[in-house]
Amino acid sequence: xxxxxxxxxxxxxxxxxxxxxxxxxxxILGFIIYKGISVISWDFLTTAPTDGMMSGGIFPAxxxxxxxVIGSIIFAFPLGVMxxxxxxxxxxxxxxxxxxxxxxxNLSGIPSIVFGLFGMALFVNTLGFGDSILAASLTLGLxxxxxxxxxxxxxxxxxxxxxxxxxxxxxxxxxQTIRKVVLPMAFPNIITGLILSLGRVSGETAxxxxxxxxxxxxxxxxxxxxxxxxxxxxxxVVATSGTDVGASRPIAYGTALVxxxxxxxxxxxxxxxxxxxxxKVKTN
Amino acid sequence: xxxxKNIDFYYGxxxxxxxxxxxxxxxxxxxxxxxxxxxxxxxxxxxxxxxxLIDGTRLTGECxxxxxxxxxxxxxxxxxxxxxxxxxxxxxxxxxxxxENVAYGLRVNxxxxxxxxxxxxxxxxxxxxxxxxxxxxxxxxxxxxxxxxQQRLCIARxxxxxxxxxxMDEPASALDPISTSKIEELIHSLKxxxxxxxxxHNMQQAARVSDKTGFFMLGDLIEFSDTKKMFLSPEKEQxxxxxxxxxx
Amino acid sequence: xxxxERELSALKEEVSQMWRLVISQVEKVKQAYFSGDVEVAREIxxxxxxxxxxxxxIDSDCENYIALFSPVAVDLRLVLSMIKISSTLERIGDxxxxxxxxxxxxxxxxxxxxxxxxxxMEKIFDTLITMLSDSYVALESENTKxxxxxxxxxxxxxxLYNKSVDILTSHMRANTDFIACGLKTFLLIRKLERIGDxxxxxxxxxxxxxxxxVLKHGGRENAKR
Numbered sequence: 001x002x003x004x005x006x007x008x009x010x011x012x013x014x015x016x017x018x019x020x021x022x023x024x025x026x027x028i029l030g031f032i033i034y035k036g037i038s039v040i041s042w043d044f045l046t047t048a049p050t051d052g053m054m055s056g057g058i059f060p061a062x063x064x065x066x067x068x069v070i071g072s073i074i075f076a077f078p079l080g081v082m083x084x085x086x087x088x089x090x091x092x093x094x095x096x097x098x099x100x101x102x103x104x105x106n107l108s109g110i111p112s113i114v115f116g117l118f119g120m121a122l123f124v125n126t127l128g129f130g131d132s133i134l135a136a137s138l139t140l141g142l143x144x145x146x147x148x149x150x151x152x153x154x155x156x157x158x159x160x161x162x163x164x165x166x167x168x169x170x171x172x173x174x175x176q177t178i179r180k181v182v183l184p185m186a187f188p189n190i191i192t193g194l195i196l197s198l199g200r201v202s203g204e205t206a207x208x209x210x211x212x213x214x215x216x217x218x219x220x221x222x223x224x225x226x227x228x229x230x231x232x233x234x235x236x237v238v239a240t241s242g243t244d245v246g247a248s249r250p251i252a253y254g255t256a257l258v259x260x261x262x263x264x265x266x267x268x269x270x271x272x273x274x275x276x277x278x279x280k281v282k283t284n
Numbered sequence: 285x286x287x288x289k290n291i292d293f294y295y296g297x298x299x300x301x302x303x304x305x306x307x308x309x310x311x312x313x314x315x316x317x318x319x320x321x322x323x324x325x326x327x328x329x330x331x332x333x334x335x336x337l338i339d340g341t342r343l344t345g346e347c348x349x350x351x352x353x354x355x356x357x358x359x360x361x362x363x364x365x366x367x368x369x370x371x372x373x374x375x376x377x378x379x380x381x382x383x384e385n386v387a388y389g390l391r392v393n394x395x396x397x398x399x400x401x402x403x404x405x406x407x408x409x410x411x412x413x414x415x416x417x418x419x420x421x422x423x424x425x426x427x428x429x430x431x432x433x434q435q436r437l438c439i440a441r442x443x444x445x446x447x448x449x450x451x452m453d454e455p456a457s458a459l460d461p462i463s464t465s466k467i468e469e470l471i472h473s474l475k476x477x478x479x480x481x482x483x484x485h486n487m488q489q490a491a492r493v494s495d496k497t498g499f500f501m502l503g504d505l506i507e508f509s510d511t512k513k514m515f516l517s518p519e520k521e522q523x524x525x526x527x528x529x530x531x532x
Numbered sequence: 533x534x535x536x537e538r539e540l541s542a543l544k545e546e547v548s549q550m551w552r553l554v555i556s557q558v559e560k561v562k563q564a565y566f567s568g569d570v571e572v573a574r575e576i577x578x579x580x581x582x583x584x585x586x587x588x589x590i591d592s593d594c595e596n597y598i599a600l601f602s603p604v605a606v607d608l609r610l611v612l613s614m615i616k617i618s619s620t621l622e623r624i625g626d627x628x629x630x631x632x633x634x635x636x637x638x639x640x641x642x643x644x645x646x647x648x649x650x651x652x653m654e655k656i657f658d659t660l661i662t663m664l665s666d667s668y669v670a671l672e673s674e675n676t677k678x679x680x681x682x683x684x685x686x687x688x689x690x691x692l693y694n695k696s697v698d699i700l701t702s703h704m705r706a707n708t709d710f711i712a713c714g715l716k717t718f719l720l721i722r723k724l725e726r727i728g729d730x731x732x733x734x735x736x737x738x739x740x741x742x743x744x745x746v747l748k749h750g751g752r753e754n755a756k757r
Contacts (some may be wrong), residue, residue, distance in 0.1 A: 002464065092339055093339065162374055162376060163376055165334065166376040167378070169365055169370040170365065170388060170392065170445060171389060172393075173362055174435070180391075180392065185379055198513075409656065487604070514602070516605065517606075524606055527604050527605050528603065529534070529536060530537070531535070
C-alpha cells in the first residue's frame with residue numbers, strides 16, 4: 001500500500017471519529033431540545049412548581065443553583081488560586097510541594113457522593129450549619145478546589161520565567177512580581193479554569209443531596225442557612241420519584257434543557273472573558 | 285567599579301566557577317566570552333544576585349560593588365537590583381503598554397510622582413535610542429514592536445530606575461544584524477554613564493563593543509585583558525584556539 | 533585540518549614560493565654582477581614580472597581571507613604579516629632588477645677588482661643572501677631565535693655602506709673619470725643596503741606574527757631584553 005493511500009485512510013478515519021463526537025453531542029442536544037422546548041415559557045422560568053411538581057415552573061431551582069454556584073466559587077476561588085500561587089511561585093520543588101500535588105490529584109479522583117457524605121458529616125452535623133446553602137457551597141467548593149488549583153497552576157506555569165526574572169531584575173519584590181506581572185498574564189487562563197469549574201458545580205447532584213437540596217420547596221431562600229431546590233436534583237426528582245413520573249416527563253426535559261443552557265452560557269462566558277482579558281493584558 | 289575576589293560557585297555538586305577574581309572599572313564595557321556552559325552567564329548573574337533564585341547554589345568569595353560586598357547581610361536584594369540593571373538574551377517586555385513597561389521599575393520602587401515618571405520614561409527611551417520610534421505609540425502594547433525594538437525597550441526599562449551598572453546577557457543573540465548593530469551602538473553610547481558587563485557568544489561583537497574581555501572555559505577565567513590585546517595577541521593558547529575557531 | 537587553516541597554509545605556501553624566487557633573484561644578480569653575464573641579468577629582469585604577479589595574488593588572497601573569515605589573534609597576525617612581507621619581497625625584487633639593469637647597461641660593470649675588494653661587495657651580497665634565507669627559515673619554522681642574528685647582519689651592511697661612501701669619495705677625488713661610474717656604483721650599494729633594510733622589516737613582521745611583539749620603531753630595544 002502506498003504511503004499516499006494509507007495517509008488517506010488515516011485522515012478519513014480521524015475525520016469520521018471527529019464527526020462522531022460532534023454528532024453524539026448534537027444528537028443529545030437535539031433530543032433534549034426537541035423534548036423539552038414545548039414546556040419552556042416565561043412562566044416556566046419564573047414560577048415555582050405546583051401540583052406535586054407536575055406543572056408550574058422551576059424558578060426556585062434556578063435560583064438555588066445560582067446560589068450554590070456563587071457560594072462555592074466564593075469559597076473555592078480565593079483558596080484555590082492562593083494555594084496554586086503558593087505551590088507554584090513560593091514553595092520551590094521540595095517534597096512538601098510534591099506531596100501537596102499528589103494529594104490535590106487524589107482529591108479530584110474522589111467520587112462526588114463521598115464529598116456529599118463528608119459535607120453532611122462535617123458542615124451539616126458537626127459544624128451545625130444544617131441543610132443549607134452554606135454547607136452545600138462549602139462541599140461543592142471542596143469538590144472543585146482541585147480543579148481550580150490545577151488550572152491555576154497550569155496557568156501560572158504557562159507564564160515564561162523570563163517575565164519573572166525581568167521583573168525581579170528591576171528591583172521588584174516577589175509579591176509585586178506576582179501581582180503586577182504574573183497574575184495579570186495568567187488571568188485569562190485562571191478565569192477559564194474557574195468558569196469550567198462553575199459548569200461542573202452547576203451540574204453536580206450527589207454533593208448537594210445530603211447538604212442542601214430540598215425535594216420540594218416552592219419559595220426563595222432568605223439566608224445562606226436556608227435550604228434550596230437545585231436544578232440537577234430537581235431533574236432527578238421529577239424524572240424518577242415524582243408523584244406521576246409519566247405526567248411530569250416534559251417538565252423533566254424542560255429542566256434538563258434549562259440546565260444545559262445554563263452550562264453552555266457559562267462556557268460561552270468563559271470564552272468571551274478569556275478573549276477580553278487576553279486582549280486587555282496585552283495592551284494595558 | 286565592580287570587583288570579584290576568589291569567587292567559587294556551585295550548582296549542587298557542580299563546581300561552576302573556580303576561584304575567579306577580576307575587577308571592572310567604572311564606565312567601561314567588559315565582555316565575557318567562552319563556550320556554552322563555561323560559567324560566563326553564571327558569573328554575570330552573581331552581580332545582581334539572580335543566582336539566588338536557583339535552588340541549591342553555593343557561593344564563596346566576595347563580590348564587591350563600589351567597595352561593598354553585595355552578598356553581605358545588610359544588603360537589600362531589591363535595592364541592589366535597582367542599582368544593577370539587567371538585560372536578557374530574549375527580549376522580555378511585559379504584556380503592558382510601551383509606557384508602562386518603562387514605568388514599571390519606577391512604579392514598583394515608588395520612585396517619584398506622575399510627572400517624574402513621564403519625564404523619566406521619555407529620558408530612558410531616548411537613552412535607549414527608541415524614543416523617536418515609539419513616541420507616538422506609547423500606549424500601544426510592547427508586543428507590537430519588532431524584536432530589536434523590544435530589546436531596546438528592555439534596555440530602556442532597565443535604565444529607567446537609574447542603575448549605575450548594566451548587565452547584559454547575550455542581548456543581541458536573537459536579533460538580525462541591523463538590530464544588533466543598533467544595540468552595539470547603544471552600548472557604545474551608554475558607556476559614558478554606565479558600567480557595562482556583557483556576555484556574548486559572538487566574539488566579533490565582544491571585539492567591537494568592549495574595552496576588556498574575559499575568556500571563560502569550564503568555570504575558569506582563562507584570560508582577562510584589554511580587548512585589543514585579546515584579539516590580536518592573546519597570552520594563553522586556549523584563548524587563541526577558542527577565538528580563532530580551533531577549539532575542540 | 534579545518535578549511536580556514538588550509539586556506540592559511542596555502543597562503544603561507546604562496547609567500548614561501550615568492551620568497552624562494554626572490555632569493556634566487558638575488559643570488560643570480562650576484563652572479564651576473566661579478567661575471568658581467570648580461571644574459572643572466574636579462575633573465576632576472578624578465579623573472580621580475582613573476583615576483584610582481586606573486587605580490588598581486590597574495591594581496592588579493594589576504595584581502596579575501598580577511599573579508600570572509602574575519603581572522604583574529606594569530607591568524608590575523610599571520611595575514612597582516614603576509615601582506616607586508618609580500619610587498620617587501622616585491623621591493624627586494626625591484627632592487628634586484630635594478631642591479632640587473634646596471635649589469636646590462638654595462639658601462640660601469642667592470643670596475644677595478646681591488647676596489648670591489650675594498651668595498652667588500654661580495655660580502656655585502658653574501659650577507660644579504662644569508663639574511664634572506666635565514667628569515668625564510670625563521671618563517672618556515674615559526675622560530676624567532678634567528679631574528680637577533682639577522683638584525684645584527686643588517687647593521688653590518690649599514691656599516692659597509694657607510695664605509696663605501698668614504699672609499700668611493702676618495703677614489704673619485706683621485707680619478708675624475710671615475711666619477712660617473714663611482715656614483716652608479718654608489719647607487720648600486722645603496723640598493724643593496726635597502727635590501728638589507730627591507731630584510732630586517734621582514735624579520736620584524738615574522739616576530740610580530742610568531743611572538744606578537746612589535747619590533748618596529750624602537751620596539752626593538754624591548755625585544756632584545
